[in-house]
Amino acid sequence: MSPMRPARRPRSEDFGARLSFDRGAPGRRAVDVPPWDGERTPLPDAHLLRDEVRLPELSQGGLVRYYTALSARNYGIDSGTYPLGSCTMKYNPKVDDLVASLPGFATAHPQSPPEEAQGTLRTLLELRHGLAEITGLPAVGLAPAAGAHGELAGVLMITRALEDRGELELRRRILVPDSAHGTNPATAAMAGFAVTQIPTGPDGSLDRATIEQELDETVAAVMVTVPNTLGLWEQGIEEVAELIREAGAYLYGDGANLNAIMGRVRYGDLGFDVVHLNLHKSFSTPHGGGGPGAGPVCCTQELAPYLPTPVLEEGADGLVRLVAPERSIGRLQQFHGNVGVLIRAYAYMRALGLEGLRAVSGQAVLNANYLRVLMHGHYDLPYDRPVLHEVVFSGTRQRREHGVRTYDIAKRLIDHGFHPPTVYFPLIVEEALMIEPTETEPPEAIEAFAEAMIAIAEESAEDPETLHGAPWTAPLGRLDEATAARRPVLRWQGGEDGE
Amino acid sequence: MSPMRPARRPRSEDFGARLSFDRGAPGRRAVDVPPWDGERTPLPDAHLLRDEVRLPELSQGGLVRYYTALSARNYGIDSGTYPLGSCTMKYNPKVDDLVASLPGFATAHPQSPPEEAQGTLRTLLELRHGLAEITGLPAVGLAPAAGAHGELAGVLMITRALEDRGELELRRRILVPDSAHGTNPATAAMAGFAVTQIPTGPDGSLDRATIEQELDETVAAVMVTVPNTLGLWEQGIEEVAELIREAGAYLYGDGANLNAIMGRVRYGDLGFDVVHLNLHKSFSTPHGGGGPGAGPVCCTQELAPYLPTPVLEEGADGLVRLVAPERSIGRLQQFHGNVGVLIRAYAYMRALGLEGLRAVSGQAVLNANYLRVLMHGHYDLPYDRPVLHEVVFSGTRQRREHGVRTYDIAKRLIDHGFHPPTVYFPLIVEEALMIEPTETEPPEAIEAFAEAMIAIAEESAEDPETLHGAPWTAPLGRLDEATAARRPVLRWQGGEDGE
Amino acid sequence: MLERVGVEDLAALFADLPAAYRDPVIELPPQLTEPELIALLEQRAAGNADPGRPNFLGAGAYRRSIPSIAAHLTSRSEFVTAYTPYQPEISQGTLQTAFEYQSVVCELSGMDVSNTGLYDVASATAEACLLAARVTKRNAVALLEPIHPGTADVVRTYAYGAGIRVDLVTSGDETTGEHACLVAQQPDFLGAIADLEPLAEAAHAAGALFVAVADPFALGLLRAPGDAGADIVTGEGRDLAGAPAYGGPSVGLFAARQQYLRQMPGRIVGRTKELEAPPDGGEPRTGYVLTLQAREQFIRRERATSNVSTAQALIALAFTVTVQALGPRGLREAAELCYQRAHAAAARVAALPGYEAPERGPWFQEFLVRGPVPAATLSAELAARGITAGLDVSDRAEPEAREALLFAVTEATPDAHVAALIEALAEIGAQA
Amino acid sequence: MLERVGVEDLAALFADLPAAYRDPVIELPPQLTEPELIALLEQRAAGNADPGRPNFLGAGAYRRSIPSIAAHLTSRSEFVTAYTPYQPEISQGTLQTAFEYQSVVCELSGMDVSNTGLYDVASATAEACLLAARVTKRNAVALLEPIHPGTADVVRTYAYGAGIRVDLVTSGDETTGEHACLVAQQPDFLGAIADLEPLAEAAHAAGALFVAVADPFALGLLRAPGDAGADIVTGEGRDLAGAPAYGGPSVGLFAARQQYLRQMPGRIVGRTKELEAPPDGGEPRTGYVLTLQAREQFIRRERATSNVSTAQALIALAFTVTVQALGPRGLREAAELCYQRAHAAAARVAALPGYEAPERGPWFQEFLVRGPVPAATLSAELAARGITAGLDVSDRAEPEAREALLFAVTEATPDAHVAALIEALAEIGAQA
């Protein structure tokens, strides 16, 4: 019967063609609004008021079915292995969500007097202590909403410090490795600096010679990612730090990859001046399909006066308060940061303790290396050495020999039940496959992933067509991204009906 | 490419073959237990203690992925139309779950003194008032955990009443229509009565002649479902009630189908002595894949003294208490009933009010009739008349002409994206398709369902093979139920490994 | 729609209803919008005791530490909003989780087979008595004291309908040839750990079945009743599923020896295979189905083993997730922690001048407390101090229960609550 | 695994780390098990104000009635545990909901295009200023008072890096040829409803863009800024997503006219089709993808329109569900209810002897209160009575703000709280 069966599958609905706006029917409602039985105050003048607003009209059941069906068209860490390099997609303990949503935390008003928010403030204070201990940097600002926001904070702090030193006019350059995440140069530019790219040496670390020659009195800072985006330790970073200090510049650390070294080495000890962390990666707060996150900045005493507003201060009266550092770069958000995320991160830190955090980095690194050896030989490994949190393979061989691109390999992984790794980053590795299993993937999952990758390597030799057309089993096939960009359709524009 | 594509679908995992017991690995844990740092009391004598217990060992992430994947292999009312006849699968407002889980309700201990449970007790008291109003029966017992439990309560109440009348030895029979739900005769038997079946007349109501001739001094009660399982009103039930009273027997009402008549007619007014309700149907508490539910019994003042323990009583001091009716049949549960479900039902009742409840029955009946006319002519309709909450078609034509059974039609509906209706019940309709859309399905869903049924009627003529083999698109194909019963495997028996 | 249906208004659809009784006057409170509803029920919930109030009640419901994932997974709407799994191809979630439940219950109880759960422990125990009566063709059952009065009462209710006599006995040796079964609770109603083996022997010697009513949490530590000779094991799963919610919903565990399988009440899930290989090739895959339905009401009708239909599937799921999250070591550790904390608390109470904690042999999580004042007074004095005392059992026959309250302390009872109790007791003692 | 990796212990994997700094001493509190963790954080949460305490703070965060389905749907783990949707074939849930969000934001704001959301309203407004500077090639911006000080401060922070001057102006006419944009808040920081059209005209007359910072909830009632001539609309979505959580996470709405599309910061989702027809035949199906990525940091690097990467997707989803659950009529009704309740409360306050509620024209949900005692005293007196007063704005320049507190009353402020406030104010007034 098999051959006939596809015919027996009724045409699958074009689910994406109908938005909530195209469902339901006029007059339907998901919730009612309480009536106003008091005296009616006349509304403001008509020219201040709006005409009809176009929004979907669905019953509650209709709306719930629509979004529930949408959720089924998503893949999360609870669905399976999600080895996005640089993104540290680890399992998120559910208890963290639970405690963050306790009514006492959830209903706290951001303008509350400190007496009415001590529970939150003390929790943040202890998180701050923990982050200072873990990074070896004494001062911490919790305001940044994400990693890039933390980068902006850090670079602006350096800017203001240079201003106070009277060297801001002179120091207009920031050195950024060619392996850096895009947010690094983008941030430098947002802060008004020129970006000079530093090449990566054959050992996967910064090319020392270039640094030495570029390091002059026009350099404001060097932004380094440790461990770097190749999953490798930045060799001799502590000496580089020394050079930078001598040159009168600052060493900025991108700490998004903290997961590999938690509890094993500290940025402060190595000579970093300021570092941002991605708590939504290393500290396991769920990523939510693109946030919210939290990107605290940790820095030296020298830079502490420049931290973004607010910072925490414990008064003699035992009350924790929010204050503005004297030379603060100012606020980064209207209020105090992504507090809900910070509480999750605190819960995560308390559940693990030092022991646990060291176990995390240990297992994360072990898993990455286990994957490295399992896949070894089947894909090119440009930097063929033990790695830390992630390993970056290259699809060049598959491309050269079989015309199969990393893009195809990624799509084929979907058919094998996995979320693909990060691809085409870092830019210095062609056809890059950047794989970060994280510590929460069990050995059998890493083995299954490696087997899938090996099977795909074989498929790329035997049946490249299958890879070019993949995925075959996803809710949708490959999408036309070119047309999407050429003729952008970015919002509902009115359409048919029926819930 | 199409023909090749199935080959491109990697072999799908036999998910069901590996239970949680077969996943994970020794030493993994999903949660830790706090250490005991106090003084250790010696454990009881070894012969009182157990040896190892065999349970799965999974990381928290592993366990969460396993059960999340399982949930994706389920179909609920939030997934789509679920027209199970007699089961009233309507959308469940989420707010009902929210309020039932408020800590004050959730943490109340069943042995609490009344002073510490007034919030719950007053809520139950008001629910009781509402149910008495809706059924027109003044006394209500909330203890039964489900419909069948309510039936047992009702029949035992009748038993005790007869005992007090000294007629229990004499009245050993209960009359039950041949269209009754299986729980009715089963309940009568559990209470020690003999069951006499009453045939259904051509109009879909009880055969009056048979009743009149069977009604004698050996009859304890007549159990009638109103509206009945054909979705029809029981013609002349009020006269039958009169006959039953004259015969000295009791009229028991199965109120599981209340949804059709809420706010429009009341059991008490019609002469019923005792009725059970299915709050998990009519009052929209979610069914949970097979409970929990709640099956309150409502009865006349005459039967009130026999209600199951406990019932609610409001004291002169304004306190609501749980008490035992003087001639109570006793307890049905160790404690006070499925309180969490009762609170949901209360919330549902309050959200709707009388207006809303009448709108529910109105729309439920309109929807069932809409479906009836849409499907009319495509399937046999043994009782071809306007219906109330549900309509019972028959697949006899398809079976006779094309050798397609109702079973096949049901399975094919799955391919069309719907949960099948109830099949082969009521027993008096051969190849029965018992369809209850409920009030929460929008017109377009009812139309889509009818179209699918009509398409299937055509398929059964053109391509019966497709129906015999259906479903083709579900997580699994048809299962071997015969072997399951012949060689029962009812528990994990040890197996392979790997999370 | 009205038009298509051929009526001009909704009323016309109800024409069959007797006109005399149609559209009666019904008094219900007015509709509430969602915000109003939430406000009302928050206010109601606040009418119960503060969830933070120290509470030492047990007597059938115990405070447990429930892993957060239990609520998380159980709230998946695919589980919550499904009906009983009549269509296995799209109900594997409910079916496979039920199979997990059956497996867990068998492991804990030491039994061969389990159903998917009944209403609660008491109704499950009543069903066990009915089963025993069916297979032994006897019409009396013996319940061993101390047994939960609620359980005994429910057994009487079911027995009344079935015409079965219920005898309360104080020793297994009182089991006679008239008895279909001997029922014993583990731990018993006053908290003591029973030695089940001699009881099983006594029952079997009389040709009766032995039914153990066991706390599944305690079975993390205590001998599996199956090993001790039980023929049927019932129990309450609610405490491991979530908060007590004033006593329900619950889930009644019901497991038995293989030979009673076809006499069991309730749903049973079995493992099987697809009838055909899947479209994409390969072997037929594994699936789960409701099985042995010939026992059930909807097929057997008046000859069914029970009338049960809807039970407590969602609570059974939460119970399963909790037990599996704890795992073999976690469950043992949690039970031991409960035992240690309860004994430490009891020792502190007994050390207070004027107080004693009379023991009836080894016990698990509940202990009797007799104070310098009558039980009722002690309870009232504690209430006045914002503490809910253990259950007053001073009306019971057991000598140890004289003027005693039954206190429960578990792994989840906060230290601060125990400290508050000790302080209050000392204060009351000093004033007595 | 260690063996397979070829090391004999974990330490060996960290050999690259400089020995001198390896394994430092780190002081962290000990590990907590889940029950201990929950107990600790419940205690912490209790260290905040009781959630039931009457609280009249607004000033950027407002209490809203959130439909229960918002939390229900947003907690689906497929949404919660996904990353930014880099693989559209298995990320349609995140992508299509983001497209719904963009559509809702465009409808509310009257703009042509929206991104998927930025960090919060203030950072979104700062990005708007940077965009304006880029397209006008000017390096000053004008912020119209009264504007939220937090918003102004964040604009300054971003402007500092970009070398942009920030002028606070008190009238639209102060916009000059130096200004890249005029930024006005709706309703303004002191609660008044601004007439945006003349402001837009003033800005455009000066060749500047007009940026409206609008409360999306108020837009259920108030004119869409797009109709009034706004070029960019920013706003805060947090209040319609859920509880304030001490101010974050939030979501910054950012919508603009079509011509600024390629200058927009942040992610944008576009609608497209499959490249090929599906295996089972039929037309290529509709899908959603991240688009116009050439603007973004990971491609453009130092020439990107912004450095933003991770934003606030999950909050944007909750915002979308709330707005869609309310629907067109519900949103209007809720906004009107808010307006009515706020005005009724203000009238009751103003009617109290010794109190006035100075108005600055029509207003929405926030009103100024001046009492018989200084603002600080009034606030303290209310606090002493268990009520959290409105924000003290007595230090502001606006004459109406002199010795005034800024009270917020919304559709979700319980009547009982307003009653308690009136009573307390009367009492304080009587004692003054």
Ligand SMILES: Cc1ncc(COP(=O)(O)O)c(C=O)c1O
């Ligand atoms: C190495 C690195 N740096 C910076 C970032 C930016 O962090 P975020 O996305 O939280 O802004 C990321 C992640 O995107 C990253 O992987």
Ligand SMILES: Cc1ncc(COP(=O)(O)O)c(C=O)c1O
């Ligand atoms: C008509 C009828 N009566 C009785 C019952 C039994 O109710 P429950 O399943 O709650 O025991 C049902 C549903 O199963 C029913 O549909």
